[in-house]
């Protein structure tokens with residue numbers, strides 16, 4: 001299987017090259033030349049398999065330069081106890097007859113980013129070998145909270161890698177911050193940057209495009225690499241859980257083989273929902289893909305009208321991992337729906353960088369509308385959904401998942417389509433204790449880890465072990481720097497130890 005750049009289809013690279021590079025030099029994203037086919041027979045053969053075996057089957061089709069034995073060993077190491085606290089890895093929780101929550105937060109950092117970032121380090125270090133790369137990888141991450149911790153945990157003490165995470169000092173939850181500042185491992189660094197997520201992200205992008213720094217690092221034996229969701233090595237493991245959830249629903253007799261389901265995804269950078277789109281096009285019987293946003297509703301408008309416009313106010317919400325105005329992975333969808341026409345993609349993306357906006361053709365918009373539906377949900381409504389779901393079902397969900405549940409209800413009300421639905425649950429509610437406590441109407445004075453005990457006490461639910469274990473951990477990283485100091489911080493980090 002070869003990979004193309006969305007901005008230059010004459011270029012063809014192997015899977016390991018696509019994963020090692022992350023982003024193509026022309027600014028495009030790597031996509032597989034074709035999707036592998038998942039027939040009803042193939043799905044049937046996956047029914048008795050474990051999550052790890054399903055992962056080997058799905059991922060194997062896309063990793064031509066990896067052996068089955070290699071992928072099997074990665075899957076067994078990435079998806080196992082004690083990192084995951086549920087042997088199903090990505091269990092499906094049925095709320096009502098035809099509403100199911102796909103729980104993607106049973107990994108070591110309690111958010112769905114673990115599903116990919118437990119796998120990516122295995123793929124990336126193997127690609128260093130396969131591409132004959134002599135340098136070590138230095139992973140640079142700008143995070144709004146969940147990615148940073150999941151990447152730190154995935155890469156900690158992994159040979160031939162170092163990882164430095166920058167997070168905005170204002171903009172992550174108390175728990176998210178503690179998760180990062182107490183990170184263990186000898187190859188990790190964490191640094192707060194004054195400002196918001198955009199400032200942090202801009203700083204990281206500047207380092208990536210600074211030839212002088214890159215040359216200097218190369219001299220010291222490092223190549224810069226990204227754990228961001230534009231990397232194919234992050235997208236591929238995410239296709240697996242859609243297939244796995246479908247198999248589980250068949251096994252549990254909630255649906256019959258070949259029955260259609262709808263999928264509703266709380267969306268930020270469009271990576272998670274894009275993986276569902278690929279699963280559907282491979283042959284998984286998914287009908288509608290429902291894209292859920294918070295008050296940052298640029299995707300809702302785009303899917304409804306065909307016009308993408310990031311020139312709008314940016315809101316800081318209680319579902320911070322979805323506070324985003326430019327969803328990078330959308331480029332891969334547009335490429336696919338425009339029959340792999342890189343000229344069209346180049347013109348849209350040029351318009352996006354010049355004007356902050358573009359509008360797709362009527363034909364392309366019609367294709368989007370036939371598969372996708374979109375809606376958005378305010379903070380106030382998000383809290384109401386958390387409260388109502390807990391009261392009615394005793395099931396506690398986090399803010400991101402609540403946005404998706406609300407948008408699903410909205411979809412069902414508007415369209416009357418009651419196809420069995422999978423709501424993608426992306427974080428453990430304990431990661432966002434403060435918002436969840438206020439949603440269920442609890443007054444609290446606690447801060448930091450005290451919030452975990454308070455939420456457990458109020459709801460009678462059990463907090464996840466990785467968060468409880470933060471108690472008593474030493475804070476190792478307390479640097480706060482300005483955006484201008486990020487490159488210096490990187491050099492100091494690589495120079496140390």
Ligand SMILES: *Cc1c(COP(=O)(O)O)cnc(C)c1O
Nearest residue numbers: 146268269270271272321426427
């Ligand atoms: C990252 C994240 C999202 C958004 O996922 P995308 O793939 O960026 O669309 C949603 N919820 C949570 C909890 C996340 O961490």
